[in-house]
Amino acid sequence: MEMLFHELLMQSNQYQIILENFQIFDGKQTLGEIVFLVRDHFNEKDLHIELCVKFYIYEPSENELEVFVGPNHHDSLLDKVAKLKKHQF
Numbered sequence: 310m311e312m313l314f315h316e317l318l319m320q321s322n323q324y325q326i327i328l329e330n331f332q333i334f335d336g337k338q339t340l341g342e343i344v345f346l347v348r349d350h351f352n353e354k355d356l357h358i359e360l361c362v363k364f365y366i367y368e369p370s371e372n373e374l375e376v377f378v379g380p381n382h383h384d385s386l387l388d389k390v391a392k393l394k395k396h397q398f
Contacts, residue, residue, distance in 0.1 A: 310362040311344065323351045363389065 311330070318324045328346035332339055345358040365377035365386050377386035 311360055314345070314358075314360060318345070318347060324349060324356075327355065361393070 315326070315329065318326055325348040326345065327348055328343050331343040331346070333341050333343070343357060344360050345356075347356050347358060348354075349356055363379065365379055367376055368378055369376055379385065379389075
């Protein structure tokens with residue numbers, strides 16, 4: 310997915326890639342990664358873009374987000390959204 314997104318950005322007149330897959334370290338420990346840092350030339354702003362792609366299986370349930378479960382039922386879309394909100398935003 311990152312390769313496809315990279316190609317889309319390369320074809321755009323609006324966006325220019327500044328950084329791609331740039332890892333951030335504190336000594337030997339990895340703190341995180343910038344997937345894409347792009348320049349929006351139309352709005353004159355820099356944008357940090359994170360891509361998150363995961364496939365979920367649909368299983369009917371009462372709760373809309375609980376219907377999507379990960380491989381082997383180890384997680385759900387609801388769990389992933391909660392982790393993103395708590396740890397990455």
